[in-house]
Amino acid sequence: MFGGGLGTPGESSGQPPLRGRTRELEFFDHLLGTLGRSSVRVVELAGEPGMGKTRLLAAWRERAERAGARVAHGEVVAKPLMTEFAVFVDALDDLLASCGADLLSEMDPRAALRLPEIFPALHTSGAARVQPQERHYWASQGIRALLGKLSEDEPLVLLLDDVHNAHQSSIEMILNLVRRPPAAPVLLVLTHRPRQTPVDLLSALGTAAETGVVRRIELGPLDEADAVRLLPVTTRPGRRRVLYRLSGGQPGLLNALAAGPHDDTAIVDDVPSPHPVAAAVGMDLRALGPAGRLFAQAAAVVGDAFDPALVAEVAELEHDSALAGLDELIAQDLVRTRNNRLCFRDGVVRSICYHHSGGGWRIGAHARAYEALWKRGAPLADQAHHLERAGNSETGRDAETLLAAARSTGDRMPGTVSRWLRRLLEQHDLVRGEVITRLARATALSGRLAASLPDHQLAWKHHAELDPATLAGLAESHVRVLRLLGRFDDATELMRTAARQVDLPLALAEIALDSGGDVAGLLAPVGALAEGDPRASAVHSAMLATLGRGTEAVAVADRTAEAFEEPGGDVASTCEVLDWLGWANIWSGRSAEALCQFTRGLVLAERYQQTHVLGRLHLGLATAYLRDGALGLAVDHAADASALASATGSAALEVRAKRLCAEIGHVITSGGTALSGSLWAVLAGLSATAGRSENARFWHALEDELSSRRGPADQLGLMLLATACLEWATDQNRARQMLRVAVVVLSAPSHRMLLAVLRLEGAPARDAGETEAEDLEKVVVARLSLLSVRENQVAELVARGRTNQQIARALTLSHKTVETYLRRIFDKLEVSSRSEVAAMTGTMRRIA
Numbered sequence: 001m002f003g004g005g006l007g008t009p010g011e012s013s014g015q016p017p018l019r020g021r022t023r024e025l026e027f028f029d030h031l032l033g034t035l036g037r038s039s040v041r042v043v044e045l046a047g048e049p050g051m052g053k054t055r056l057l058a059a060w061r062e063r064a065e066r067a068g069a070r071v072a073h074g075e076v077v078a079k080p081l082m083t084e085f086a087v088f089v090d091a092l093d094d095l096l097a098s099c100g101a102d103l104l105s106e107m108d109p110r111a112a113l114r115l116p117e118i119f120p121a122l123h124t125s126g127a128a129r130v131q132p133q134e135r136h137y138w139a140s141q142g143i144r145a146l147l148g149k150l151s152e153d154e155p156l157v158l159l160l161d162d163v164h165n166a167h168q169s170s171i172e173m174i175l176n177l178v179r180r181p182p183a184a185p186v187l188l189v190l191t192h193r194p195r196q197t198p199v200d201l202l203s204a205l206g207t208a209a210e211t212g213v214v215r216r217i218e219l220g221p222l223d224e225a226d227a228v229r230l231l232p233v234t235t236r237p238g239r240r241r242v243l244y245r246l247s248g249g250q251p252g253l254l255n256a257l258a259a260g261p262h263d264d265t266a267i268v269d270d271v272p273s274p275h276p277v278a279a280a281v282g283m284d285l286r287a288l289g290p291a292g293r294l295f296a297q298a299a300a301v302v303g304d305a306f307d308p309a310l311v312a313e314v315a316e317l318e319h320d321s322a323l324a325g326l327d328e329l330i331a332q333d334l335v336r337t338r339n340n341r342l343c344f345r346d347g348v349v350r351s352i353c354y355h356h357s358g359g360g361w362r363i364g365a366h367a368r369a370y371e372a373l374w375k376r377g378a379p380l381a382d383q384a385h386h387l388e389r390a391g392n393s394e395t396g397r398d399a400e401t402l403l404a405a406a407r408s409t410g411d412r413m414p415g416t417v418s419r420w421l422r423r424l425l426e427q428h429d430l431v432r433g434e435v436i437t438r439l440a441r442a443t444a445l446s447g448r449l450a451a452s453l454p455d456h457q458l459a460w461k462h463h464a465e466l467d468p469a470t471l472a473g474l475a476e477s478h479v480r481v482l483r484l485l486g487r488f489d490d491a492t493e494l495m496r497t498a499a500r501q502v503d504l505p506l507a508l509a510e511i512a513l514d515s516g517g518d519v520a521g522l523l524a525p526v527g528a529l530a531e532g533d534p535r536a537s538a539v540h541s542a543m544l545a546t547l548g549r550g551t552e553a554v555a556v557a558d559r560t561a562e563a564f565e566e567p568g569g570d571v572a573s574t575c576e577v578l579d580w581l582g583w584a585n586i587w588s589g590r591s592a593e594a595l596c597q598f599t600r601g602l603v604l605a606e607r608y609q610q611t612h613v614l615g616r617l618h619l620g621l622a623t624a625y626l627r628d629g630a631l632g633l634a635v636d637h638a639a640d641a642s643a644l645a646s647a648t649g650s651a652a653l654e655v656r657a658k659r660l661c662a663e664i665g666h667v668i669t670s671g672g673t674a675l676s677g678s679l680w681a682v683l684a685g686l687s688a689t690a691g692r693s694e695n696a697r698f699w700h701a702l703e704d705e706l707s708s709r710r711g712p713a714d715q716l717g718l719m720l721l722a723t724a725c726l727e728w729a730t731d732q733n734r735a736r737q738m739l740r741v742a743v744v745v746l747s748a749p750s751h752r753m754l755l756a757v758l759r760l761e762g763a764p765a766r767d768a769g770e771t772e773a774e775d776l777e778k779v780v781v782a783r784l785s786l787l788s789v790r791e792n793q794v795a796e797l798v799a800r801g802r803t804n805q806q807i808a809r810a811l812t813l814s815h816k817t818v819e820t821y822l823r824r825i826f827d828k829l830e831v832s833s834r835s836e837v838a839a840m841t842g843t844m845r846r847i848a
Contacts, residue, residue, distance in 0.1 A: 018059050019251075020226030021052070024217060028060050031187065031215075032067045035155045039212040041181035044205050045191040047219030049280070049333065049345065050252030053191040056219065057159055060189065064157040069187075070095070070150060076162040076170070084169040085118050087160050088143055095150060097121040103149045111142035118142075136169065140176055147177075148184040155185040164196040165287075171201055178204050181213055195333045221249025231258050233684060233696045236643040237636035238618065242606070246347065256348045281334070281352040288328050291317065293356070295325030296334060300354035301365040301386075305343040314368045366390040380405040381413075384420050392427060399428045406438055411571040412608045414445035433465030441477045445572050447611025449481050450649040456481065479507050484612060486652030488515040505529065509539050513583075514652065519543050530556070534564050535573055538580035545587035557584040561597065571608045575601045579613055582620045591627040598624060615644030615653045622660055626667070634664055635685035642689040661689045668723070780840050786828040794821045798834050799841035 018025070031040060047053050057073075064071045074091025096103070096119055104112040104122065116122040118139055150156050160166075163174060177188055178201075194202065208214035221227075227249050228240040235243070235258065247254035285293055298315030299306045312322035326342070329335040334349055335342055344350040354362070367390035373383045374397075384405035387398055402424045406417045421439040440455035456478040463471055475498040482491035488511050495507055505525035512519045523543050529536035537560040544553035561581055578601030585594035598620040605614050622637035638660050645653035665686060684699040787795060790811070797807045804818045811818075829840055 017229075018052075018055060019229050020222040021056055021059070024056060024219070025059060025063070027215075027217070028063060029067075032064060032069065032155075032157075035069070035185050035187055040215045041186070041188060042178055042205075042208060042214040043187065043189045044209070044214055044216045045189065045219060046194050046197075046216065047191075048250060049193055050247075050250040050254075050256070050348075051219045051221070052251040053219055054161055055251065057161055057189065057191055061157070061159055069155045069157045070153075071157045071159065072150075073159040074161065076160070076165040084167055085139065085143070085173060087163065087166050087170045088173060089119055091158060091160060092143075092146065092150075093119050093121045096146070103146060106149065107142065107145045108138075111138045111145055114139040115142040115146070136172075139169075140173055143173055144176070144182060147182050147186050151182075151184040151186050155187065157187045157189065159189045161191050162193075163190050163201070164192040164194075164198070171198055175201060175204050178208050178214065193333060196331075222251055223249065227251065227254055230254060233688065236640050236688075237685070238606075238614075238640040253346055253348055281349055282356065284332050284334060285353065285356055287332060289325070291321045291325035292328030292332075293325075295322055296329055296353040297357035297361070298365055299329075299335070299342075299344070300350045300357075301362060301369055304347060304350055305338070305341045308342065310369070310372055313372050314365050316368070363389065363391045374401070380408050381416075385416075388420055388423055399424060403435065406442075411441075411445055411610070414442040415447075415609055415611075418442040418446055418448075433459065433462035434470060436462060437466060437470055437474045437477075441473065444477055444481045445610055445612050447614070447644070447648045449485050449612060452477075452481055476507070480612070483507075483511050483514060484616075484648070484650055484653075486514075486650060488517070506536050506539060509543060513539070513542055513546065519546055523547070534560055534577045535580070538577045538584065541584035542580045542587065545584045550588040553584050553588045554590065557581050557588070557593075571604060572610055572613070575605045575610045575613045575617070578604070579616050579620065582617070582624070586620065586623055586627070591624045594620065594624040595628075611644070612648065615641045615648060615650060615657075618644065619653065619656055619660065622657075626660065626664060631664055631667065632682050632685075635661070635682050635689070638664065639685045639689045657689060661686050783829045784840060787825060791821055791825050791828070794818065795825050795837050795841055798822070798825075799838040801838075 028043075031043070045053050045056065054075075061071050061073055072091040072095055074087040074089070076087045076090075104115065147156060147158065160174070163170070166174070174188075174190065181188070190205075192201075205214050205216070209216050222230075224241075224244050227244050227247070228235075228237075230251055231240050231243065231254070243254055243257050246257055285296060288296065294315045294317060295311060298317075299311045301314055302311050308322060308326055311326075312319060315322065315325075317325065326335065334345055334353070336345055337343075344353070357365075366386040370383055370386035370390050373386065380401065383401050387401055402420045406420050406424075409417050418439060421435055421442060424435060425439070436455060436459040440452050440459050443452035443455055456474065459466075459474050460478075463474070466474065475494075478498075479491050479494055482488075482494060491511055492508070495504055505522055506529055509519065509522045509526045511517060512522060523540070526536055526540050526543060530540045531537075537556060541553045541556035541560060544550075544556060560577070564577060564581075578597050582594045582598040582601065585591070585597060598617050601613070602617045602621065604610065605617055618637040618640035622634045622641060625631075625634035625637065638657050642654060642657040642661075645651070645657055664682075668682070681699075684696040687696040687699060784792070784795075793811060794807055797810060802810065804815055804822070807813070808815050808818045813821075825837060829837060831837060831840070
C-alpha cells in the first residue's frame with residue numbers, strides 16, 4: 001500500500017491532516033520506543049493560543065495507542081468551572097471504570113479511601129471524612145499509586161491539555177509528578193500557554209528540563225506551504241495568502257479566520273460560535289467576572305486597539321471597575337500591549353467578544369462610541385464606523401458626518417464608503433446627485449459591478465445637480481463598469497451619449513484593447529493625450545505593444561513608470577495605470593518588468609479594496625509567470641482571476657482566465673517547460689479554475705496518498721497519469737493510451753491507485769483495463785458490505801466532506817462514538833484515510 005507506516009496523522013481519528021509537525025511527530029515516536037529506558041518522563045508542549053497544541057496532542061495520542069501504550073487524556077476547562085483534581089479525573093475516570101476496584105484493593109488503604117471522593121468511577125457512599133490537609137496528601141499519594149498500577153502491564157501515556165487553567169490541586173499534583181517522576185513507565189505530557197501558566201509550574205518545569213527529566217517543545221507557526229493546505233480547496237490562492245498573513249501561521253487562528261463570512265478583500269469580522277476557537281474564547285469569557293465581560297464587549301465595539309477611558313465610557317463603567325475588568329482580560333491573555341497600545345490578542349478574539357454581547361446592547365454601545373468620538377474631534381472615518389452601526393441616524397449632524405467621511409476617504413475602502421452612503425440615502429429623505437454618484441462609483445470599485453449599474457442609471461437622472469468634474473467622474477465610472485463586464489457595445493453607446501463628459505479617445509482605446517477592436521485608428525489621439533496623463537500614457541504604451549511596435553512601447557512604458565508616483569486620492573486610476581503598464585510589458589516580451597508593475601498594482605488594490613481591478617491584475621501576473629515557466633504561480637493567479645471574475649460578474653475576464661488555464665495545461669502535456677513545485681497543486685489549481693472543486697480535492701488527496709513515491713519511475717507514471725487526465729476532454733484516444741501506460745508504470749499492487757484512476761475525469765480507467773476495474777468493483781462491494789447500517793451512515797457523511805463534529809450532530813452521537821465508528825470503517829475497508837472512504841463510497845454509487 002502507498003504511504004505505509006503510521007500514515008498521515010489525524011486521518012484515522014477523523015481529524016483533518018496534521019501539517020508541518022513532522023519533527024514533533026518523529027520525536028514522540030522515538031520517545032515511545034524508549035519509554036522506560038529514557039530519562040525523559042515529562043514532555044512540555046508550550047505555545048501561543050491557536051498554535052495547534054491540542055491537535056498535535058490528538059496525533060500523539062493516536063500514535064501512542066498504535067504503539068500499544070495505555071493512554072489517558074484529560075482536558076482542563078476554564079477556572080470557574082473546575083473542581084479539585086479535575087484534569088486527572090477527566091483523564092483517568094474512564095480507565096478506572098473497568099479496573100478501579102481491583103486497583104484499590106492493592107493500594108495503601110489510606111490512599112484508597114480518598115480516591116472515591118475524587119473519581120466518580122470509584123465513588124462509594126460510605127467514604128469517611130478527614131481533615132483537608134490529610135485528605136489532600138493521601139489523594140496525591142493515591143493518584144501516584146494509580147499511575148503505577150495502570151502502567152504495570154503496559155506503558156501509560158498521560159496527556160493533560162491546557163494545564164495553565166488547572167485547579168490549584170491539579171497544579172500541585174503535576175508539580176509532585178514533575179519533581180518526583182513515578183518509577184513506573186509513565187510518560188506525562190502537558191500542554192500550556194506560557195503567558196497564563198502559574199509561575200511555580202514554569203519554574204519546576206524549567207528546573208526539571210535542566211536535569212533531563214522534562215523535554216520542552218515550543219510549538220511555533222506553520223510555514224505558508226503547510227498552513228494553506230489546511231484551508232478548504234475552494235479558497236482562492238489570493239485569499240489563502242491574506243488569511244495566512246492575518247493568522248501569522250497559527251493553525252487555529254487560520255481556521256477561525258477561514259470559517260468567518262468574508263468577501264475577497266474585507267477582513268473577517270465574525271466567527272460562527274460552533275467553531276472550536278470560538279468555543280475556546282467563549283470559555284475564557286465565561287471565566288471573567290461581570291466587569292471583565294462588559295469591558296471586553298465594549299472594547300470590541302471600540303476597535304482592535306482601544307483607549308481604556310473610551311471603553312469605560314462605552315461600557316458605562318466606573319473608572320476603577322473598568323481597570324479591574326481590564327486586569328482580568330490581561331490575565332486571561334485576551335488583551336495585550338502592542339506598540340504601547342492596548343489591543344486584543346488577535347482579530348478573532350475581538351470578533352468573538354463583540355458577538356458575545358446582545359445585538360441591542362451593541363447598537364447602544366456604538367451610539368455611545370460615536371458621541372464620545374464626535375466630542376473628541378476624532379477622525380471622520382472613525383465616527384462614521386460607529387454611526388453606521390448605531391441604529392437610526394436622523395439628525396442633520398449625522399448626515400453631514402457620513403457624507404464628510406465619504407468625501408475624505410475618497411476611493412480608499414470603497415466597500416465601506418458604499419455602506420455609509422447607502423445608509424445615508426436610506427435614513428435621510430434626500431436624493432442628492434453627489435451622494436448617488438459617489439455611491440455608484442464606490443459600489444463599482446468594491447467589485448460589485450453589476451450591482452452598481454442601477455446606481456449609475458439613477459445618478460444620470462440627477463445630472464443637472466452635478467458640477468462638470470462630478471459629471472465626468474460619473475461617465476468615466478459607468479463606462480469602466482460596462483467595459484469590465486464585457487459589455488463593449490453598451491459602453492461605446494454610452495460614450496456617444498455622454499461625449500462631453502468622457503475623454504472619448506482614451507475610453508475607446510481601453511475598450512478596443514479589451515475587446516480586440518481597432519487600436520491603430522485611436523493611436524494618434526491617445527498619444528496626444530499622453531503628455532502629463534499617466535493613464536493615457538500607460539494605455540498608449542499598451543496600444544503600441546499590440547501593434548508590434550515593441551521598442552516604442554517599451555520606451556513609453558519605462559518613461560511612464562519612472563515618472564509615476566504612488567497614489568494620491570485617485571487610487572482606482574493608479575491601479576489601472578499599473579495594470580496597463582503590466583500588459584504593455586507582457587505584449588513587448590518583458591515578463592520581469594510586467595511582474596513588477598502587476599505586483600505593485602496588486603499590493604495597492606488589495607490594500608485599498610480595489611476589487612474591480614484585482615482580477616485583471618491576477619490575470620496579468622498569471623500570464624507573466626507562464627511566460628517565465630513558473631506554472632504553479634501562473635495557475636494560482638489564474639485561479640484568483642477566475643474566482644474574481646465570477647464574483648464581479650465579468651464574463652470577459654472569466655473567458656480569458658479559462659483560456660489561459662487551457663494554455664497552461666497544454667504546456668504541461670507537451671513538456672514545454674520544467675515544472676517547479678507540486679504537480680498536484682498545479683492540477684488542483686486548474687480544476688478549481690475550471691469550477692471542478694471535487695477534482696481539486698481529489699488531486700490534493702492523491703498528493704497525500706502518493707507522498708512516499710518519489711522515484712524516477714513513479715514520477716514518470718504520475719506525469720503520464722496527469723497528462724491523460726488533462727487531455728481527456730480534447731483527445732480521449734491519446735488519453736486512454738497514456739492512462740494504460742501510467743497504470744503499468746505505477747504498477748500499483750494495492751487497490752488505491754486503481755481506485756484513484758477510476759475517479760478521474762469520468763472514470764476512464766475502464767478503458768485502461770476492464771479486468772482491473774471489474775476486480776476493483778468487486779473489492780469495493782465486498783468491503784462495503786461488511787459495514788453495519790450505522791457505519792454506512794457515517795461513511796456516507798464522510799464522503800460528503802462532513803467533519804466528525806458535524807457527523808455527531810447529524811446522527812445524535814458523541815464525538816468519541818464517531819471516532820470509534822471511523823476506526824471500524826477503516827479496518828473493514830482496509831484503508832487509512834477519509835479520502836479513501838469517500839472514494840470507495842463514490843465508486844459504490846457508480847456501480848449501483
